[in-house]
Amino acid sequence: xxxxxxxxxxxxxxxxxxxxxxxxxxxxxxxxxxxxxxxxxxxxxxxxxxxxxxxxxxxxxxxxxxxxxxxxxxxxxxxxxxxxxxxxxxxxxxxxxxxxxxxxxxxxxxxxxxxxxxxxxxxxxxxxxxxxxxxxxxx
Numbered sequence: 001x002x003x004x005x006x007x008x009x010x011x012x013x014x015x016x017x018x019x020x021x022x023x024x025x026x027x028x029x030x031x032x033x034x035x036x037x038x039x040x041x042x043x044x045x046x047x048x049x050x051x052x053x054x055x056x057x058x059x060x061x062x063x064x065x066x067x068x069x070x071x072x073x074x075x076x077x078x079x080x081x082x083x084x085x086x087x088x089x090x091x092x093x094x095x096x097x098x099x100x101x102x103x104x105x106x107x108x109x110x111x112x113x114x115x116x117x118x119x120x121x122x123x124x125x126x127x128x129x130x131x132x133x134x135x136x137x138x139x
């Protein structure tokens with residue numbers, strides 16, 4: 001379930017590639033990358049608050065996009081960041097349980113504030129090894 005940040009793609013934005021052997025693993029990798037772009041060390045996020053997320057998308061690309069946007073919504077609306085994700089995908093629907101805590105800038109070293117998931121160069125594809133996504137985050 002790795003992700004890696006990609007330099008030199010979009011100035012003043014954050015770019016990453018996420019992979020997973022299953023679609024659920026890919027979604028978890030992408031979720032961790034979104035959080036890791038904001039909080040320096042995901043291990044500092046304790047498992048104190050659980051939220052259930054139920055979303056749909058027109059297709060799997062939009063489902064992933066909507067899921068990452070939902071994580072940003074919780075960050076903006078309730079100051080929550082997450083480090084644990086249990087995800088089930090059926091067709092173009094997702095049920096997830098996400099666990100984390102309220103953002104504490106003294107405890108969580110804040111890197112940047114992600115505003116949105118961009119559609120620019122956005123890509124989700126099935127590969128011979130599983131799934132891969134290319135994502136740019138607007139900061």
